[in-house]
Amino acid sequence: RETMARVAAYLWGAGAVTVLAILALPHGDDLVLPVAWAIFGLCTACGLAMWRFGERFPTWVFHAGLVLATAAITGAILWQDDPGADIEMLYLWVALYGFYFFGWRAALAHLALVGVGYAAVLLGQPGGDSRVTDWLLTASGLLVAGCIVGLLRDRLVGLVDRLETAAVTDALTGLLNRGGFEGVIATEL
Numbered sequence: 001r002e003t004m005a006r007v008a009a010y011l012w013g014a015g016a017v018t019v020l021a022i023l024a025l026p027h028g029d030d031l032v033l034p035v036a037w038a039i040f041g042l043c044t045a046c047g048l049a050m051w052r053f054g055e056r057f058p059t060w061v062f063h064a065g066l067v068l069a070t071a072a073i074t075g076a077i078l079w080q081d082d083p084g085a086d087i088e089m090l091y092l093w094v095a096l097y098g099f100y101f102f103g104w105r106a107a108l109a110h111l112a113l114v115g116v117g118y119a120a121v122l123l124g125q126p127g128g129d130s131r132v133t134d135w136l137l138t139a140s141g142l143l144v145a146g147c148i149v150g151l152l153r154d155r156l157v158g159l160v161d162r163l164e165t166a167a168v169t170d171a172l173t174g175l176l177n178r179g180g181f182e183g184v185i186a187t188e189l
Helices: 004-022 035-058 061-080 087-102 102-122 127-166 178-188
Strands: none
Touching: 004 035, 004 061, 004 178, 035 061, 061 087, 061 102, 061 178, 087 102, 102 127, 127 178
């Protein structure tokens, strides 16, 4: 849980720094300042909360954080007027976090929420077929990246399990070695 909280704090912090950089750089009238400042405040508050108290939070708070991040990114896309801003790439952070820290079902649910939110934003914009292409490219890219991270996570967990087993068993006989025997004895006593 501590790693989950630290990574969430880093991602929220990165979001705050990104918004602050956008606000600091020259921008035209297309940037809605109150929305940008609100997203900056949200990212900062969530990042600090995760940094300070995250390891004490129950798992549902991290799920709620991903939903909130999805809503913030969707809101940023909705309120920006520059179609070339590519803000939807920030959904990648949501996908990677979800597929690394949560099971497949929860990660796919978060990705579905991203897909629905992004589709809702695109439906309200002119562009027709190009918007469908934008959605397909973004959704498929997020799905592929998330699945790769999920498969790598599963492989890593399997490797750690095999290493833990190998550390307490004899390779030739398959019986417990001294370390494994001492662990069993301590439990039994």
